[in-house]
Amino acid sequence: MNTPSTEKITAVTLGAAGPTVGVQGFGAMGISEFYGDTDDTASRDTLEATVETGVTLIDTADAYGRGANETFLAPFVAAxxxxxxxxxxxxxxxxxxxxxxxxxxxxxxxxxxxxxSLRRLGVDVIDLYYMHRYNPAVPFAESVGAMAELVAEGKVKYLGLSEVTGAELREAHSVHPITALQSEWSLFSRDVETSAVAVAAELGVALVPYSPLGRGFLTGAFTRADKELKGADIRATQPRFTGDNAGRNAALLEPVRTIAAAHDATPGQIALAWVQRRAQEHGLTVVPIPGTRKRSRLLENAAATRITLTPEELALLEPIAGQVAGDRYPDMSATSAARE
Structure with missing residues (x-):
């Protein structure tokens, strides 16, 4: 397997003029809820592994655990x-x-x-502040304008958006420079390529893909969420991972496994390497934020940054997304795909 290394991952500039971060980040959502039972001790150890490996972009939200995720991160952030x-x-x-x-x-x-968020995280300034979802009832001039005021006041350094279309990204960017766009992007989810990827590349906005491992499905960790996953796990309600859809989608992973074997890697590492390679084709800076509560998985994910897929391998992987059965969420109304 493409094994963990003591060498830190490479660093990139986030967007045209953003901060320098590791080429892979860390999504902290699962530490608090959504993916079954949590383990605080393992999560703390995993967080320590981020800085050891050069994974420096740490991503959370006030919605995760209704603030509990930010509170949990506070001691790590202080250290x-x-x-x-x-x-x-x-x-x-x-x-x-x-x-x-x-x-x-x-x-x-x-x-x-x-x-x-400032209070729960125990900080005076947030490095990157995202609008998690966009409500079209509020003009960007108002919402991004308010975010820009936070930058002027020194409470926030850089601004980001999540799940917006290319046209929406352009409109927001005209109010205040947007440093990063966070949207779902993986072998299974390519809605962001409809319009946002091209606009991001044009404007110098970095892509921060969430769920680059398809919520774990691309790793082969489970086949059918409603039958195999325990505890309060949102994947058991998501159309792609349940019922007949799950079986059809699991069969799509065969080329991922084949390519993984050729690289002495895991399927998850190939999925992460695909995101990096796909972004390069579009001239984008990309910093995926896979999440995990296990140190071993974090090290495995970081090792994926050393894998380079060939054009032939990319061609084998290209058809997968077009064959995926089921939507990303039971309700897609809050995603960019619903507004394209």
Whole structure:
């Protein structure tokens, strides 16, 4: 297998004029909820492994665990503040009802959200502040304008968006420079290529793909979420990983396994290497943020940055997304795909 190394991963500039970060980041969402039972001790050890391997972009959101994720990260952030680039998000409003998800981008809410994140994270400034989801009822002039005020006040350094179309990215960028676009991008999910990738490349905006491992499905860790995964796991409700769709989609992984064997790698490493290679084809800076609670998986993911796929291998992988059965979410209305 493409084994972990003591050598740190390479660094890149995030976007045209953003911070310098490792070419792979870390998504902290699963530390708090969504993917079954959590393990605080293992998660702390995994966080320490990020800085050891040069994985310096640490991604969270106020919605993860309803603030608990940010609170959990605070001691790690305090211990490594000068070594990491801290990203968090606002925009998904939650309540005591675990099923509720509101989307708020109004300036008053942004003010409230940033103060809460600063307090929970124990910092004076957030390095990269994302609008987690876009509510078209609020003009970008208002929401991005409010975010720009946070930059002027020194509470935020750089701005990001998540799940927006190319036209929306361009409009937001005209209000204030956008450093990064975070959207789902993987062998299974290529909605972002419809319009946002080309606009990001034109504007010098970095891509930060979330779920580059298809929420673990591309690793082969599970075949059918509703039958195999335990605990409160959102994948058991997602169309791609349940019912007949799951079986059809699992069969699509055969070329991934074949290529993995040729590189003495894991299927997950090939999935991550594909994202890097695909971004290069578009002239983009890309920093995927796979998440895990295990140190061994983090080291495995980081090792994927040393894999280079050939044009022939890319050709074998190209048809996969077009054959995937099922949507990314049960409700796609808040994603960029719904507005293309």
């Amino acid at each position: 490594h503040r000068d070594e990491i680039t801290l990203a968090t998000k606002f925009g998904i409003e939650r309540s005591d009802d675990p099923a509720y998800r509101g989307i708020r981008n109004d300036p008053a809410y942004i003010r409230q959200a940033v103060e809460g």
